[in-house]
Amino acid sequence: MTNTQPPEMTTIFDKIQELEKVNQYSKHEQLVQGIIHTIEEKILVQGDMLPSVNTMVKELGFASKTIVKSYKELIERGLIESKNRLGYFVINEDIEQTFKVALLLYAFHPIQEAFYNAFRTALGEKVQIDIFFHHSNIDVFKTMIGNIKGQYGMYVVAPIPHPRAKKILKKISASKLLIVDRFENLGDDISHVTQEFEISTYMALKELLGAIQKFDEIILYFREDADYPVEISHAFQKFLKDFSINGKILRNYNPGSVKKGTVHFTIGDSDLWGILKDCKEQQLEVGKDVGILSNSNDPVKEIICDGITTNSIDFRLMGQQAAEFVLNRTPIKSTIPTLLTRRNSL
Secondary structure, eight states, X not given: OOOOSOHHHHHHHHHHHHGGGOTTOOHHXXXXXXXXXXXXXXXXXXXXXXXXXXXXXXXXXXXXXXXXXXXXXXXXXXXXXXXXXXXXXXXXXXXXXXXXXXXXXXXXXXXXXXXXXXXXXXXXXXXXXEEEEOTXXXXXXXHHHHHHTTSOSEEEEOOOOSTTHHHHHTTSOGGGEEEEEEOOOOOXXXXXXXXXXXXXXXXXXXXXXXXXXXXXXXXXXXXXXXXXXXXXXXXXXXXXXXXXXXXXXXXXOOTTOOOTTEEEEESSHHHXXXXXXXXXXXXXXXXXTEEEEXXXXXXXXXXXXXXXXXXXXXXXXXXXXXXXXXXXXXXXXXEEOOEEEOOTTO
């Protein structure tokens, strides 16, 4: 056979064929390791194009599906990428990197920062994480999934509760998909590390009943156009009805509107900071004149106003469990427990 490939291409084929002597290697493993060796020896460097699938088939005699499978593994390892209609290119010379993970979150809230830091630490430095934010926009979500599908070894996704979400997520292989934060029923074959909102919120309010009854009114700040779980609103309304509590739901806190004798249940921290600021200006004592319950817990809430009462999961634990799934590929169905932490504010 007359070789029409450039010298460097011949070297790539030689490196792959050298591994035929390794008996335990399948053709797939032979090709993957051969290309890794060419990267390790600087025969291929970042930016270089790999031989096309057809060229590999012609030169090596491997089946095209074997070539495609091998290239896909190298993509998942974060070593190469596929550029539409152009071919496959080396994007990373760190051959010790074993995995490339796509992380799709709502936005970078402080509580999700706790999740990310635990997730990043548990995975180790050799795993590449690319983070995306969909901001609960289903069209952005669809575009993101379409753009990154097939480019990563694992997809860790905080889903959008939307009728179209299931169909969009079904484009990702079940073995490579982990749902985090908010549970969406995508089938028994989908792993998840999530939290529960309705029962846990209702039980927390019920536990706080005695404290809440000392005040005249409880207000939940809930934005339907935000990424707030609707189950919290349902639980709040059920609590008001079941225990004949005077309360209401407002879209957001209106600066200057805090009153003595009210309890404020916040989901977004911007509402919380506004309430605390007004309490200070109006000399209202938190925990006595005004009660506060926050739906998320972070270190600062242990300190301010001698402590803010929270009802929240441990996002660090969620991050650690998500990392275990990525590293071990063991199916998981975990609901992180929600804990009521009572402090001075209620």
